[in-house]
Amino acid sequence: MKFFRLILANLMRSKRRTFLTTFSIAIALFLFCTLRTVITSFEASLRASEATRLVVRHGASLVFPLPLSYEDRLARVPGVTGVTYGNWFGGVYQDPKNQFAQFAMDVPTMFDLFPDTVLPEDQKKAFLAERTSCIVGRALAKKFGWKIGDAVPILGTIYPGDWRFVIRGIYEGRTKDVDENTLFFHWDYLNESLPQGRKDYVGIYWLRIASPSMAAAVSERVDDMFRNSSQPTKTETEKAFQAGFISMIGNIQLLLTILGSAIVFAIMLVTINTMMMAARERTTEIAVLKTLGFSDGLILRLVGGEALLVSLVGGVLGCGLAALIFHEMDFTGGGFFPNFRVLPETILAGLLLAVLMGVLSGVAPAVSAARLRIANALRKVA
Amino acid sequence: MDSKNGNLIELRGVTKVYHRDRIEVPVLQGIDLAIREGEFVALMGPSGSGKSTLLNLIGGIDTPTSGEVRVAGESLGTLKSSRLASWRARHIGFIFQLYNLIPVLTAYQNVELPLLLTRLSSADRKKRVTFALGLVGLEGREKHFPRQLSGGEEQRVAIARAIVADPTLLVADEPTGDLDAKNAAEILLLLQRLNRELQKTILMVTHDPHAAERAQRTLHLDKGVLQP
Numbered sequence: 001m002k003f004f005r006l007i008l009a010n011l012m013r014s015k016r017r018t019f020l021t022t023f024s025i026a027i028a029l030f031l032f033c034t035l036r037t038v039i040t041s042f043e044a045s046l047r048a049s050e051a052t053r054l055v056v057r058h059g060a061s062l063v064f065p066l067p068l069s070y071e072d073r074l075a076r077v078p079g080v081t082g083v084t085y086g087n088w089f090g091g092v093y094q095d096p097k098n099q100f101a102q103f104a105m106d107v108p109t110m111f112d113l114f115p116d117t118v119l120p121e122d123q124k125k126a127f128l129a130e131r132t133s134c135i136v137g138r139a140l141a142k143k144f145g146w147k148i149g150d151a152v153p154i155l156g157t158i159y160p161g162d163w164r165f166v167i168r169g170i171y172e173g174r175t176k177d178v179d180e181n182t183l184f185f186h187w188d189y190l191n192e193s194l195p196q197g198r199k200d201y202v203g204i205y206w207l208r209i210a211s212p213s214m215a216a217a218v219s220e221r222v223d224d225m226f227r228n229s230s231q232p233t234k235t236e237t238e239k240a241f242q243a244g245f246i247s248m249i250g251n252i253q254l255l256l257t258i259l260g261s262a263i264v265f266a267i268m269l270v271t272i273n274t275m276m277m278a279a280r281e282r283t284t285e286i287a288v289l290k291t292l293g294f295s296d297g298l299i300l301r302l303v304g305g306e307a308l309l310v311s312l313v314g315g316v317l318g319c320g321l322a323a324l325i326f327h328e329m330d331f332t333g334g335g336f337f338p339n340f341r342v343l344p345e346t347i348l349a350g351l352l353l354a355v356l357m358g359v360l361s362g363v364a365p366a367v368s369a370a371r372l373r374i375a376n377a378l379r380k381v382a
Numbered sequence: 383m384d385s386k387n388g389n390l391i392e393l394r395g396v397t398k399v400y401h402r403d404r405i406e407v408p409v410l411q412g413i414d415l416a417i418r419e420g421e422f423v424a425l426m427g428p429s430g431s432g433k434s435t436l437l438n439l440i441g442g443i444d445t446p447t448s449g450e451v452r453v454a455g456e457s458l459g460t461l462k463s464s465r466l467a468s469w470r471a472r473h474i475g476f477i478f479q480l481y482n483l484i485p486v487l488t489a490y491q492n493v494e495l496p497l498l499l500t501r502l503s504s505a506d507r508k509k510r511v512t513f514a515l516g517l518v519g520l521e522g523r524e525k526h527f528p529r530q531l532s533g534g535e536e537q538r539v540a541i542a543r544a545i546v547a548d549p550t551l552l553v554a555d556e557p558t559g560d561l562d563a564k565n566a567a568e569i570l571l572l573l574q575r576l577n578r579e580l581q582k583t584i585l586m587v588t589h590d591p592h593a594a595e596r597a598q599r600t601l602h603l604d605k606g607v608l609q610p
Contacts, residue, residue, distance in 0.1 A: 002498050009486040288482045291443055292496050292543075293471020295464045375435075375444040378478075 003298075007305045010282070018310060021274050025314025025357060026321065028267035029350045033322035035260040036346045039253055044177040046242050051212035053113065055241040056205040056222060059232035065201035066231050068191075073225065074205055079218045082208035084109035086187060087201075091154035091163060093144070100140055101182040102154065104190035113206050116174040117184075123148070123169030131189045134165035137180030141170045152183065159190060206238070264353060271361040275307045279365035286369045287377030300370040307362025308355065315354020319347045390551060390583050391417040391440055396449035398435050398606075409435045411606040413449070419550075422577040422584045424597035432606040433587040434555055440585060441553045442470045454550045471499045475544030475582075477554035481536040483528040489515065489539045490524035496547040514542035518572060534565030541572060545582070552576065554586040558593055570596045 011018045056074065058064035065087070075083045089102035107128055111117065119127070119135060127133050136146060146152065146167055154163040165185050173180050191199055209218050219235035226233045279286070286299060294302075323342040325331075331340045398410040409432040417423050427433050438444035439451050442458050451458045454473045461469060475496075483492045493514055497507045515521060518538040528536055537557060544552055554573065558566035574596050576582045586597060594600045602609040 002504075005491070006487075006498075009484075009491070013486045284482065285484055288476075288478075288484070289495070290467065291441070291470065291476050293467050293469075293474075293499050295467040297464065298499075375438050378438075378443075 003302060003305075007302060007309060010278075010302075011306055011310065014278070017274060017278065021271055022310050022314045022317070024267050024270060025311055025354065026318035028264050028357075029315050029318030029354055030322045031263050031318075032260050032353060033319050033342050033346055033350050034326075035256040036349065037322070037326065037340060037342050038256055040343050040346060041340045042242075042252070045179070046239055047177045050116075050238055051215070052209050053238040054207040054209060054215060054219060054222075054235055055238050056207060056233050056235045057203070057241075059223070059226075059234045062203075064231070065203055066205065066233065068200040068202055070202070070205065070226070070231075070233075074207060074222065077207075077218060077221050077225070079209050079211075079214040079221075080207050081210050082109065082112050083205060084113040085202040085205045086110070086184075087190060087203035088158070089154075089156070089185075089190070090158040091156045093152065093154055098144070101179070103182060103184050104187040105184050106187045107184075110184065113208050116178045117171050118174050119169045119171045126168040130166065130168060131186050132164065132166060133168040134183050134185035135169035135171050136167055136183045138170055138172045139180035140183065141167070143181075146170075154183075159194065161193070207235075212237075264357070268357045268361055271307070271311065271357060272364060275303075275310075275361050276365045276368075278306070279303050279369050283372065283377050286372055287374045290372065290374050291378075296370040299372075300366045303369040304359070304362035304366035307365070308358035311354045311358030311361065312351075315351050315357075318354075319350035322350075323347055387416075388418055389416045390419040390421075390454060391415065391585070392450075392452040393440070394450045394452075396436075396439065396446045396451060398432070398439065398444070399447045409606050410439075410446070413606075413608055415601070415608060417583065417585065419583050420577070420581045421599060422574070422597045423586070424594035424600045425585060425587045425603060426589070426591070426594050426600055427603035429589075431603045433603055436603065437553050437555055437585065437587050440551075441474050441476060442466050468499075471496060471547065473550040475547070475549040475552045477537070477540055477544050477552065477557045479556040479559040481528070481533075481540045481560075483536055483539055483543075485528050488525050488527055489520060489531065489542075492528070492539055493542045493546050495543060500547065510546055511542075514546040515539075517545070517576075518542045532565070533561050534568060537561060537565070537569050538572070541569070541576075545576060545580075550583065552582050552584045554584065556587055556589065558588070558590060566590075566593070 056066070056070075058066055068085075071083055071085060074080060084106050086103045086105040089104055091102050092098065093100070111119070111124065123135070127135050134152065136152075141147070148167050148170065150167050152165045152167060154165065155161075156163055165183070171180070171184075187202075207218065207222070209215060215237050219237075222235040223233050286303070289302075290296075290299060319342075326340055326342055393413050393415040396410055396413040396415075397408065400407040400409055413436065425433050425436065435444065439446055439458075440453055442453065442461075445459060454469075456469060456473075458466065458469075484495070487495075490511055493511045494507055497510060500507075502510070511524075512521075515524060518541050520535060520538050520542065523531065523535065523539075528539070531539065537560075541557075552573075557573070558569050561569060570593055573584055573586065577584050584597075586593070588594050
């Protein structure tokens with residue numbers, strides 16, 4: 001501890017340099033945590049997928065709807081124990097910045113298919129009873145300060161017009177992986193407001209099957225049933241659907257990993273260079289400390305400790321800011337990342353990375369300082 | 383101290399050769415020297431005569447090419463780097479021409495540096511630092527940084543740093559070389575006091591004959607050879 005003051009004094013020698021180095025490490029680790037959280041939020045949405053739930057969509061693309069008339073036929077497929085459906089609404093609340101997911105759902109059947117969406121019984125009854133009502137996730141309600149009875153105006157984009165929903169319930173997820181940033185309202189309300197040509201079409205059907213082992217057989221049966229129709233289907237497990245949805249934007253995990261690694265590596269090189277410059281500028285001082293009796297090992301720890309301290313402070317700032325900012329912002333990426341939370345394990349990984357950066361950036365200057373020959377460094381041959 | 387003959391410093395057949403590119407540059411040649419404990423010795427000689435090299439060998443911050451350097455009972459050539467570092471901390475107080483204080487530390491913190499290597503408590507370190515700064519006449523300047531001190535004051539801080547751990551030997555490399563006449567005289571007087579009142583053995587390299595007059599004995603080095 002008595003040497004900590006010495007480390008601190010040396011770091012404060014050039015406040016600007018120390019600040020910029022710490023700041024650049026903080027930025028690198030902020031980005032690392034952000035990119036890592038994109039991956040973990042994808043993983044969370046995959047975890048929240050039920051193995052006994054299948055998703056049925058148009059065989060050509062998700063953007064094409066399926067007829068409502070498929071519902072009865074789907075319900076009769078052997079192995080299917082429940083059906084619900086819904087449409088992605090894609091509206092804007094007050095400002096385009098306030099993006100969150102909205103789904104028009106077949107309310108009477110949705111809770112049966114999504115038991116992880118937990119709503120008190122009285123609120124469920126109120127929601128079922130009122131066609132213009134909606135329910136919102138706890139996180140979403142907290143973000144906008146909504147409470148039951150509030151009216152939420154939404155500007156439709158896919159379904160143009162000014163829509164207005166009254167909140168009749170605030171749901172919670174049974175697990176932390178369940179999205180609490182979505183607004184659900186009545187599909188019937190949406191359907192009756194549409195022009196004739198757009199009525200009675202559904203974006204996605206969800207099927208509940210008796211057992212996960214039946215997924216492949218049921219999917220095949222469903223797709224075979226509509227293979228020769230004008231609206232063929234593509235049926236897959238909810239997990240496969242989520243994974244496919246994510247993969248629509250490419251191998252995002254690999255891309256983000258490469259991007260994150262490149263940022264951290266570049267900043268580490270800058271930090272190594274800065275630390276080496278800082279140590280080189282102090283050659284005479286290091287020689288004087290050795291003259292006073294500071295051993296090579298102690299010099300190694302002092303110079304290495306500076307790099308470690310800078311990296312750790314940068315790491316704490318970067319990871320802490322990421323956790324704080326995304327928590328305070330309730331960031332959902334326009335509904336794409338409903339579970340965008342910086343996880344404790346991400347923070348831990350960030351801090352370990354900071355330690356690694358500190359060690360790697362401190363090794364070269366610390367070793368060269370420890371190896372310094374006093375007589376040469378004092379540069380005096382009388 | 384060497385218990386057999388009372389010599390604190392003994393050099394036998396010491397040579398030092400530097401290599402510049404592939405050329406050998408002999409700096410010291412066959413140095414034999416003995417300095418008794420409590421002596422104040424001045425080492426004079428022209429530039430390039432090897433004075434500082436000899437001082438570095440005796441201070442344990444350089445190693446001879448051949449011969450033996452024995453200081454405070456220890457043959458320095460046999461010590462490994464880590465043991466040599468703790469030997470320096472225990473036995474040697476260095477005073478440099480350019481003071482070599484750490485600019486980001488206060489006068490107090492600079493003087494405290496050698497004590498950080500000891501097991502002394504913070505309170506004991508404070509007592510010693512306060513005493514050393516008082517001895518060199520810098521009471522009340524503890525919180526000043528080197529840039530806030532005059533050259534003479536900086537050298538006083540450097541002397542306080544050199545004596546604070548109560549070393550066996552003080553080695554001073556042209557301690558007045560960067561000072562004006564008044565400050566130089568004050569520093570020399572201080573060194574004399576340390577020698578007389580605290581019985582510190584002092585080996586001082588100097589160009590200045592007036593400075594050398596303050597010592598009890600003057601050695602002359604020329605082209606790496608001690609003159610008779």
